[in-house]
Amino acid sequence: MKQRSWSDVVLSVWGVLVFVFLFAPILVIIVSSFNVGRLLVSWQSFGFDSFLALFEKPAIRDAVWISVQTGFIAAIVATLLGTLAGIAMARHPGKWVWWFLGLLLLVSVTPEIVDAVALLPWMVFLGQDLGIGLFNDGIIRLVIGHSLFSVAVVSYLVRARLVGQEGQLEEASADLYAKPPATFRRVTLPLAMPAVLAGFLLSFTLSLDNTVIAAFVQVSGTTPWPVYVLSALRSGLRPEIAAVSTIMLVLTLLALGLVAYVLRRAGDSAADIARTMGGG
Amino acid sequence: MTESTPTVRILASTDAAKVIRRELSRRGFLSAAVAAGATGVLAACSPGGGAQNAPVATGGPLESKLSIYTWGDYDAPDVLEAFTKELGPKITLSSFNSNEELISKLVAAKGTSGFDIVVPTGTFIPQMIENGLLQKFNMELIPNIEHMDPAFLGRAWDPDNEYSICKAWGTTGFVYDKNIITRELKDWNDFIDAAQNEASGKTSVLDDPAELTGIYFWANGIDWTTTDPAELDAAEDFLVNTLAPHVAAFDSYPGGSAIPQGTQVLMQSWNGDARLGILESPDPSRWQWVLGSPATELWMDNWAIPAGAPNPEAAHAFINYVLTPENSLAELDYIGYHTGATGIEQAAADAELPMLDLVFFTPEQVETMHEGEVNEAQERIVEIWNTMKAAAGA
Amino acid sequence: MRKSAGVALAFPAWVWLLVFFVAPVGMVIWFSFGYKPGIFGTHANDVLSFDRYAEAMSPTFFATFQNTLWVGIAGTVICLLVGLPVAYWMAVKAPPSRRGLLVALVMVPFWTNFLVRTIGWQVILAPEGWLSGALQAVGLIDGPLELLYTRGAVLLGVVYNYLPLMILPLFVAFDRVSGPLREASKDLGAGRWTTFFRVTLPLARPGVVAGVLLVFIPLMGDYITATVLGGAKGNMVGQLVASQFQTAQNWALGSAMAVLLIIVIMATVAVGAGLVWLVTLPFRSRNRLVLGEPEPSAASKPVEEVAA
Numbered sequence: 009m010k011q012r013s014w015s016d017v018v019l020s021v022w023g024v025l026v027f028v029f030l031f032a033p034i035l036v037i038i039v040s041s042f043n044v045g046r047l048l049v050s051w052q053s054f055g056f057d058s059f060l061a062l063f064e065k066p067a068i069r070d071a072v073w074i075s076v077q078t079g080f081i082a083a084i085v086a087t088l089l090g091t092l093a094g095i096a097m098a099r100h101p102g103k104w105v106w107w108f109l110g111l112l113l114l115v116s117v118t119p120e121i122v123d124a125v126a127l128l129p130w131m132v133f134l135g136q137d138l139g140i141g142l143f144n145d146g147i148i149r150l151v152i153g154h155s156l157f158s159v160a161v162v163s164y165l166v167r168a169r170l171v172g173q174e175g176q177l178e179e180a181s182a183d184l185y186a187k188p189p190a191t192f193r194r195v196t197l198p199l200a201m202p203a204v205l206a207g208f209l210l211s212f213t214l215s216l217d218n219t220v221i222a223a224f225v226q227v228s229g230t231t232p233w234p235v236y237v238l239s240a241l242r243s244g245l246r247p248e249i250a251a252v253s254t255i256m257l258v259l260t261l262l263a264l265g266l267v268a269y270v271l272r273r274a275g276d277s278a279a280d281i282a283r284t285m286g287g288g
Numbered sequence: 289m290t291e292s293t294p295t296v297r298i299l300a301s302t303d304a305a306k307v308i309r310r311e312l313s314r315r316g317f318l319s320a321a322v323a324a325g326a327t328g329v330l331a332a333c334s335p336g337g338g339a340q341n342a343p344v345a346t347g348g349p350l351e352s353k354l355s356i357y358t359w360g361d362y363d364a365p366d367v368l369e370a371f372t373k374e375l376g377p378k379i380t381l382s383s384f385n386s387n388e389e390l391i392s393k394l395v396a397a398k399g400t401s402g403f404d405i406v407v408p409t410g411t412f413i414p415q416m417i418e419n420g421l422l423q424k425f426n427m428e429l430i431p432n433i434e435h436m437d438p439a440f441l442g443r444a445w446d447p448d449n450e451y452s453i454c455k456a457w458g459t460t461g462f463v464y465d466k467n468i469i470t471r472e473l474k475d476w477n478d479f480i481d482a483a484q485n486e487a488s489g490k491t492s493v494l495d496d497p498a499e500l501t502g503i504y505f506w507a508n509g510i511d512w513t514t515t516d517p518a519e520l521d522a523a524e525d526f527l528v529n530t531l532a533p534h535v536a537a538f539d540s541y542p543g544g545s546a547i548p549q550g551t552q553v554l555m556q557s558w559n560g561d562a563r564l565g566i567l568e569s570p571d572p573s574r575w576q577w578v579l580g581s582p583a584t585e586l587w588m589d590n591w592a593i594p595a596g597a598p599n600p601e602a603a604h605a606f607i608n609y610v611l612t613p614e615n616s617l618a619e620l621d622y623i624g625y626h627t628g629a630t631g632i633e634q635a636a637a638d639a640e641l642p643m644l645d646l647v648f649f650t651p652e653q654v655e656t657m658h659e660g661e662v663n664e665a666q667e668r669i670v671e672i673w674n675t676m677k678a679a680a681g682a
Numbered sequence: 683m684r685k686s687a688g689v690a691l692a693f694p695a696w697v698w699l700l701v702f703f704v705a706p707v708g709m710v711i712w713f714s715f716g717y718k719p720g721i722f723g724t725h726a727n728d729v730l731s732f733d734r735y736a737e738a739m740s741p742t743f744f745a746t747f748q749n750t751l752w753v754g755i756a757g758t759v760i761c762l763l764v765g766l767p768v769a770y771w772m773a774v775k776a777p778p779s780r781r782g783l784l785v786a787l788v789m790v791p792f793w794t795n796f797l798v799r800t801i802g803w804q805v806i807l808a809p810e811g812w813l814s815g816a817l818q819a820v821g822l823i824d825g826p827l828e829l830l831y832t833r834g835a836v837l838l839g840v841v842y843n844y845l846p847l848m849i850l851p852l853f854v855a856f857d858r859v860s861g862p863l864r865e866a867s868k869d870l871g872a873g874r875w876t877t878f879f880r881v882t883l884p885l886a887r888p889g890v891v892a893g894v895l896l897v898f899i900p901l902m903g904d905y906i907t908a909t910v911l912g913g914a915k916g917n918m919v920g921q922l923v924a925s926q927f928q929t930a931q932n933w934a935l936g937s938a939m940a941v942l943l944i945i946v947i948m949a950t951v952a953v954g955a956g957l958v959w960l961v962t963l964p965f966r967s968r969n970r971l972v973l974g975e976p977e978p979s980a981a982s983k984p985v986e987e988v989a990a
Contacts, residue, residue, distance in 0.1 A: 015874065016775055023771040026764060030791045030845070033802025037794060040805070048798075049805055050548035050568035065365050067381040085698075093695035100688035108692060115703055116895075117947045119903040121924045122710055122940045123703070125933065129396045130706035136400055152702050159695055161847075161896060168888035169854055188687060202857050206850045209789045213846065217796045219906075220924075223389050228355040228402035229380040237795050239360030239383035243623045244544045244564045245801065246361065253794045260793055264786050388928040415722040492913070497929060536831040537913030545801065549808035551830055570810075664721060670930035671742070674922050678745040681917030 034257065041250035048245045059255070061248030067236065068252055075216055075233035078147055082154040083211035089155075090162025090211075091204050095196055097163065098170035099178065112160040120157075124224035127153055131225055146230025153221035158214055162207030169203035170196075342399065345426045345600035354602040355380045357390065358407040359589070362456075364622035367615045375609065377602040387412040394421040399596030404603040410588040411498075411660045413445040413452055422451045423595045429604035432611035439651070440628030443588060444659055452590035453607060454628035456560075456619070459586055459649070459657050460499055461579040463542070463562045465553045475581040476507035479554065480531065487554035488534040492546060494556050495538035497673035498660050499585065500527060503556065506583045513661040520665060524672045532679035543568075547575060558587075560624040563646035577646055579653060586657035588628075620647070714937035725933035734938035743922060743939065747946060750919040753908055754950075757840035758898040761848040764841065765893065769852030770882075774864075785853060788846050800839065800910045804830065807838075807911070836912030843907045847900070848893040855889020856882065895951070902947045919943055 041059070045052030062069055097105045131152075135143035142148055181191040197204075219234040226235065237249060356363075360383040368379050384390045387409050394401055394416070408416060416422050427433070433441075433453060440454045462479050469486045473479060480503065483491040493500055498512070504523040505512040514520070539546060542555040547565025557565070559577070566575045591607045593600060609615060616629040620636060626647050633648045641647075649657075714734055716727035772784045791799065806813050807829050814827035829835050859882050867877040883890075901907075905924060908916030923943060926936030 013874070019767055019771040019775055022767050023776070026768045026845075027787065029842070030788065032806060033799045033842075034791045034794055036802040036805045037798055040802075045568065047544065047548060047564065047568040049545045049801060050570070052568075064369075067383075071383075089695040089698055092691040096689055096691035100691075102689070104689060104692075108696070111696075111699055111704070113899075113948065113951075114944070115699060116899045117903060117944045118703075118707060119920050119923050119940055119943060121920070121927050122707060122937070125392065125927050125936075126706035126710040127702070128392060130702075130709070132396045132398070132400075136398070156699070156703050157900070159698065163695065164892045164896065165851055165854060168851060168892040169858060171888055203854045206785065206854050209785070210847065210850055213789050213792045216793055219385075219796070223385055224392060226382065228357065228382055231382040234795055234797070235385065236360045236383050237797050239385045241541050241544060241797075242359045243361050244541070244561065245798075249795075249798060253798050257790070257794060260790055264783070264790075268783070386928055388931060418722055497925075532914075535914050538909070539913070545804050545808075549804065550810045551804075551808055662721060666721065667718070667930045667932055667935075670925050673929075674746070674925055675742045677914065677917045677921065678742050678749070680914035681749045682745065 037250045038254050038257070040247055041254040043247040043250070045247060046244065048247050048250050058247040058251035061246070062252060062255065065248070067231070068248065070229070071231050071233045071236040072252060072256065074147070074150070074230050078150040078154060078222075078232060079212045079215040081147065082151045082158060082215040083208050085151060086155045086158030086162050086211040087204060087208045090159045090207055091166050091200060093159070094163045094166025094203070095170065095192075095200060097167045099196065108163075112163055115156055115160045120218075120220040123153065123156060124221045127221065128224045144227065146227040149225040149227065150218075150222055150230065150232060153225045154215040154218045155211075158207075158211035161210050161214070162204070165203040165207045165210075166200050169200055342596040343598065343600055345429055345604045347426070347429055348601055350375060350377055350605050351599035351602045352376065353378050353380065354405070354599050354606055355382065355403050356405045356407075356606075357382045357384060357393075357401075357403040357594075358405070359383065359385075362407065362589075362623060363610075364615075364618045367610060367618050367622075370615075371606060371609050375602075375605055377599065377605070379606075391416060391419075391421065394594055395419060399594075401594060401596070402598060403594050404597040404599045405606060406592050406594050407455055407589050408452075408592060410443055410445045410452070410590055411662050413590065413592070415662060416592070417446070417451055420595055422592050423597065423600070424450045425453075425593065425607075426600075426604060429601075430608045430611070432608045435611050435613055435616065435629050437628055437630045437632075439654060440588070440626075443586075444661075446590075452592045453611070455589045455591045455610075456623060456625035456627055457586060457588035458558045458560050458625050459579065460494070460502070460556065460558055460584050461562065461577060462554060462556045463547060463566065463575050463577050464555075465550070465574055466576050467574055468553045473576070473578055475578075476503055476584075479503065479556070479578075479580075480507055482554055483531060483534045487552075489536055490553035491535050492537040492539040492542055492552045492555045493531075493535055494558075495540045497666075497669040499556065500673055500676065501669045502585060502660075503527075503531070506580055509582065512583070512585065512658065513663060513665075515663055515665040517668075520668050520672070523669075524675065527672060527676045528679045532676045535676075535680045538677060538680075550574075559646045563624055563643050566646075567643060579649065581656060583656050583658060586654070586659050588659070710933070710937050711941060712937075713933050714935075714941055716934045718932040718934050722931075724931050725937075734935050735942065737935055738938040738942050743919065743942070746917060746919045746922055749915075749917055750902060751950065753836055753840060753916065753918065754898055754902045756837055757844065757901055758894055760837060760841050761844055761897050762890070762894060765845055765848035765852055766890075769849050769889075770856050770878075772849075773853050773856035774882075781857075785850070788849050788853075792843075792846055796843065796907075797910070800843075800907075803839065803842065803911055807835065830911060831913035831915065833912070833915050836908050836916040839907055839911035839916070840901060844897045844901055847896040851889045851892040851896060852886065853889075855886035855892070858889075859885045898954075899947060899951070902950070903943065 040048050040051075042054050042056065043051050044055035044057045093108065097108060131143045131149050134140050178191050178195050181195045182188070186194065217234055219238055222232045223235045226232065237245070240249065354377040356379060358381065372378055382403070384393070390406060390408055391412060394406070413422070430453070433449070436454065440457060441449050446452045462473075464473055464482065464487070469482055473482055493503065501520070501523045502512045504526050505514065505519070510519055536552060539555070541561050542552065542557050543561035543563070543565030546552045546555060547562070548568045548570070559579070562577050566572050566577065569575060591610070593603045597603055610619060611629070613629060613631065613635060616627045616632055617635050617639065620627050620632060621639070621641055624647065626632070633644070636644055636647070713725040713727065715730045715732070716725050717729060717731070717734070718724065719726035772781060776784055805811055807827060808814065809826035809828060809830070811827070817823045817827060829838075864877055864881060867881045868874070872880065903920045905918040905920035908918050920943070923936055923939045926932050926939055
């Protein structure tokens with residue numbers, strides 16, 4: 009490695025600053041979760057009382073759990089559909105791609121409130137009038153609602169990653185008599201992988217925060233976390249909401265650490281770990 | 289009541305049915321009105337929409353479950369827990385953010401929403417009754433209504449409390465920072481004046497069209513449920529051209545952050561929210577609450593049972609349970625709003641709850657509070673609200 | 683044969699979006715030709731007309747849209763300016779072993795609820811908060827920090843909440859510009875800046891486009907993010923649509939406004955794309971000219987080859 013130039017130093021400093029920016033409000037929330045008082049924003053004294061809410065209020069625990077489940081399933085669905093569509097768009101261009109891109113654009117510009125008021129009667133129609141019991145399930149309704157925008161996001165990302173890049177590799181693979189599924193699995197998918205993982209992360213994140221659609225399509229007992237938080241404004245947010253956020257954050261970081269550890273133990277090099285987790 | 293059942297079934301179904309629907313729902317409303325005038329004989333047999341076979345509460349054994357759809361964090365956890373411990377039904381809580389969400393949900397589900405108790409705001413109850421979304425109480429199962437103060441029963445939206453009983457009620461006023469506004473503010477006219485002077489650019493108003501136009505109507509002695517186009521035009525002119533340039537935020541819950549953090553100088557707010565904010569402020573003496581006058585609003589969230597509720601026995605038992613004086617006090621302590629029970633003021637004072645002057649009001653003050661109404665002017669006031677926001681954002 | 687099998691990969695997404703987006707949303711769009719039948723009705727379609735569109739095109743709509751467009755464009759540009767160096771640093775300069783961790787860390791703050799993290803910002807920015815106190819102590823400002831409920835706060839809220847949507851696609855794009863290509867550029871005598879602007883950035887263009895669209899489009903329809911920190915200054919046109927569906931319960935007018943909003947956003951994207959195309963035209967033709975020149979051409983040559 010050459011010695012670091014001033015531009016590299018500036019870049020690193022900028023990168024670190026942006027991460028500080030991203031985490032600044034989160035740190036405030038972590039501190040607030042040790043607040044013993046009535047309001048989240050107003051510090052009274054230090055204590056662990058707010059963490060007890062997780063045991064005392066099943067509604068909070070349920071809401072978080074519903075959100076996590078929904079986030080995972082919605083991200084998997086969106087990633088699956090979006091990856092396939094993105095690959096198809098990048099590798100099999102044609103007039104249909106414009107139609108499909110048009111549809112994706114339409115999905116992403118439609119205000120959420122429109123999706124929300126449209127989906128609610130539609131789910132009821134599918135679930136009760138047509139008797140497809142699947143659509144009466146709260147988690148399934150939430151997953152469908154949350155997946156719409158995410159499908160568009162993953163498709164864009166995967167297409168952007170593959171377009172104009174090394175289509176020759178697939179041709180070479182075909183020339184070498186690899187069957188299309190093998191080419192897909194061995195060549196196309198690994199090429200698209202960073203975009204797929206980025207898309208998964210984004211879908212999960214978007215789903216965790218979805219409030220408008222979620223509020224409309226939820227059924228009895230499946231109130232997701234953001235809907236709970238927003239509706240709790242009416243009586244003033246308590247520190248326990250910060251406590252739950254802190255616990256979620258700690259669990260998230262633990263899970264990330266665990267994944268990294270397992271991959272390392274499995275014998276992958278550090279670079280491979282990075283690749284698996286969303287690097288290149 | 290039976291003719292009204294098909295009315296509800298058609299609601300929000302195919303487009304072809306829209307015309308028929310309007311006709312029928314008008315008739316449905318008439319028959320509901322007739323039934324409302326009749327005795328409570330039919331009380332338990334309410335329109336159930338697609339759920340004609342929904343169970344009816346007759347005082348039989350309680351079901352094992354109870355699903356409540358309400359505002360988030362709106363009930364004392366101890367009360368919920370004690371109910372399950374004493375009487376059995378396991379409670380599932382779900383949350384909504386607005387009455388419109390609640391109504392959309394119940395309309396679309398046509399009686400199969402699965403909720404046993406909902407908590408709509410009073411002004412929306414006529415709409416819910418007309419659309420057959422609520423079922424009548426079986427009053428025999430709610431004897432504890434005797435603990436309620438008659439002043440908070442029989443409000444305009446449900447004069448005989450056949451469908452709804454007060455859960456919590458509140459009113460609107462404002463809070464100002466005495467360090468900045470050194471004179472005494474007393475009524476809505478002072479609010480308007482201060483907003484244009486000391487508090488210009490540091491004023492927040494409620495993010496709700498009725499309370500916004502209310503500022504003008506209350507200050508000028510006009511009924512805030514007016515549908516007179518000239519009065520609405522005058523309100524728009526005032527709000528958009530005079531008040532909007534001074535407004536920094538449309539914030540429905542300043543008590544949750546703006547008051548304790550000292551972000552604004554003058555804030556229109558609901559009493560319970562203001563109380564919370566002042567209590568939690570590092571310097572409570574700095575803030576002054578003023579009840580809106582000469583007139584202001586009275587809003588009320590109500591216990592109600594949706595049509596088609598799967599566990600009506602448990603729903604009645606729960607409503608009856610929360611109306612007992614001890615539970616009523618626990619609820620008041622938890623959310624900071626008056627529950628409408630008789631003698632609760634004394635009980636709260638005995639329990640040494642702080643700042644009760646923001647929870648309880650004298651009968652004379654209650655006289656000046658008027659309930660809102662969803663009427664023909666609704667679209668117009670939403671338009672005024674949007675125009676004012678555009679003007680304030682420019 | 684192989685071609686049709688490839689196109690079929692998009693089939694599940696087609697079906698999913700047709701069933702869960704086109705069908706239900708189409709129904710709502712259909713309402714925009716109807717009307718609101720009474721106080722308690724939300725929509726009726728027995729009389730069809732374009733009247734709701736005429737109603738929707740009010741001065742309020744356009745005044746609000748102006749503000750929305752300002753927030754949308756300024757927010758997207760700042761996201762790009764902030765996100766681009768970070769994504770580049772993450773994909774190129776940061777140690778490869780840390781890259782996965784960095785990508786995950788960009789997302790982690792956003793697994794805390796939107797409202798909760800915004801409240802975190804409110805605590806930081808409050809006039810009597812610790813940042814205000816610290817800045818006053820250092821002497822950077824005289825009075826309390828007056829950032830909340832200003833245009834600056836609108837942008838802060840928007841940039842904070844949309845930044846990951848910009849960073850992730852950019853990271854993916856920079857990541858795909860393989861190291862050897864940049865090495866080649868440097869070996870051929872191009873400096874690091876030339877390499878960045880002539881090789882790396884053009885190759886990352888699909889990522890830039892994806893990032894800009896992913897931030898700009900949802901931002902234009904959003905109406906909560908801008909208001910929580912920005913107050914009245916964060917008034918957005920999405921609010922008009924939501925207020926019709928919710929508070930006014932006029933689904934007919936709400937649908938018409940939504941359609942109008944969709945059309946205007948798409949038109950804005952089209953105009954923006956056209957402008958970018960026009961502005962970059964000289965650069966692109968210069969690159970083409972440069973090919974013939976003897977000395978600095980080396981740097982731009984790979985651009986042409988790969989981008990072609």
